[in-house]
Amino acid sequence: MKKVFKDTSYFSVLGLKKQTLALTICAGLSIGVVTTIEASTPTRNINPPALKANAPNVYVVKKGDTLWDISKKFLKNPYRWREIWASNKYIKNPHWIFPGDRLLMCTYNNRPIIGKDEGDGCDGIIRRYGNGTVTLQPQVRIESLNNTIPVIPLDRIKNWLERSSVVAADSVKNTPYIVGAKDQRVLAAKGQSVYVRGNGLEIGQQYGVYRENDPYIMLDANGKKYNAGLEIVQVASGIATKQTGDLTTLEITDSYNSEIRRGYFVMLEEDAMLPTLFYPVNADEVIAGGKIIRIQGSIGAAAVRSVVSIDRGTNQGVKTGHVFSVNELGQTVKDPVTHETLQLPSENVGSIMVFKTFENLSYAYVLESDLPINIGSLLTPPIMND
Incomplete structure (x- = not known):
């Protein structure tokens, strides 16, 4: 044809077309038809992720939750969620999170881990996870599932x-x-x-x-x-x-x-399953630089849940799931004493996650923003230390 x-x-x-998609957390083998892209294992931080002072010991997943929101409930730096997720690889579909799941915050080898309660508390989470051997390498992939907890609200990017x-x-x-x-x-x-x-x-x-x-x-x-x-x-x-x-x-x-x-x-029309991974990008994986060049559906600034276009794509090393910090350029001011023109430092105003890539451009979702995000805002890899 x-x-x-x-x-x-x-x-x-x-x-x-006509598919219900969910970005779900994965640490083992997927069940069902799914296309994935494997990525190199990011460098693990020496220090364990820092928990929030008010992090819950128990959290029951609710309808409407996203993985990003859940991560922020526990961690000061939600990028490090993959380091604390304790998946049980010995049961069917251990990597999917559903509304009603009871998540427990536990401690293993002096590091925090979080897993799904199967009725026997933290002892059971640690025992089932690997009989004392823990390899924390969860990923996020697109699955054809209706009720799993997504990383971000899929209706916002559909x-x-x-x-x-x-x-x-x-x-x-x-x-x-x-x-x-x-x-x-x-x-x-x-x-x-x-x-x-x-x-x-x-x-x-x-x-x-x-x-x-x-x-x-x-x-x-x-x-x-x-x-x-x-x-x-x-x-x-x-x-x-x-x-x-x-x-x-x-x-x-x-x-x-x-x-x-x-x-x-x-x-x-062509149907294609878009593969995705969710992990923070390393500084040496993407060509330096990059900025926001379009705010979709708006002539103003972007905020949380907005979709933006960035001037980095597969040719520059960007992959679906990469997370970037967004930095607003500092103001240009005149020194009142020397009368010199000075460029004030740029300030971090939020973060975005790439969900669709092209050769030299990508679409990204605004995960969080402290201030309005404007066209021209600069992109940098996220800071991985707490």
């Missing part, structure tokens, strides 16, 4: 996981596009039909309808502008029902909170 876009590599991340992508600027050339709708409508929606111009569409095939957002225009090392990618967003799905010359009738079967306009692209 002939594809209608020029470069298929950029569209391998489109899809995840649209970007499923329906947004960044492609090469020239990859949409010669792509079929909408030229009109029945009844001379300017806009179309679910249940209506539109006319698509372009070759390569097949009768009976399901297609996606995509709008084009502003391109990502950035500066290279020499200060010259270049197009780093074009953002496209799926607004509808439809089935090709009739062809007349280079015009194809597309019956719209679903629309996604957006109208359908003339000029929108029509491309094959």
Whole structure:
């Protein structure tokens, strides 16, 4: 079957249709169909993670909890959760956390560990975990499960996981596009039909309808502008029902909170399971630098639960699950005594987690923010010491 876009590599991340996803904590072998990416084991800190002064000895997981929120209840530095999670590798699905699970904070070899209570307290958690041998290497992966506790609220990133992508600027050339709708409508929606111009569409095939957002225009090392990618967003799905010359009738079967306009692209829908890992990034894994270049769905600043775009992708070593600290540039002020112009130090204002990567860009979710996060805010690896 002939594809209608020029470069298929950029569209391998489109899809995840009608799947309920959960980012779940894993320390052993997954059960079920799942795609994963293995990563090198991060360097362990010599000092054990510092617990919060009010950290609970017992916590019952509630519906609506996220792994990040649970981590923050126990630790001063939630990045270090993987160092204290005590998974029991000898029972089925020991790595998944569900609402109603009773988590206990225990001590093993003078280090804090947290595990699920099976009715016999900390003694049972430590005994079942490995008969005295503890290897703390939990990971987070995407699973097709309905009730597991996610790292972050998936409903907040679902649209970007499923329906947004960044492609090469020239990859949409010669792509079929909408030229009109029945009844001379300017806009179309679910249940209506539109006319698509372009070759390569097949009768009976399901297609996606995509709008084009502003391109990502950035500066290279020499200060010259270049197009780093074009953002496209799926607004509808439809089935090709009739062809007349280079015009194809597309019956719209679903629309996604957006109208359908003339000029929108029509491309094959592709389903792909996006792999993910959740662990703090090491400083030597990602090319230094990086900043926030777009705040999705807002013309203002970002805050907790916002989605942002960053100018780092797979070409710079970024992987799904990497966490970055966000630093706001310090003000430029004039010294009142010497009248010199000074740049004040940058300040940490929050942290983000990457959930979808492209070649030179990535989408990230704002985990926490002490102050508004603005375009141009700088990215650094998180500080791993408490």
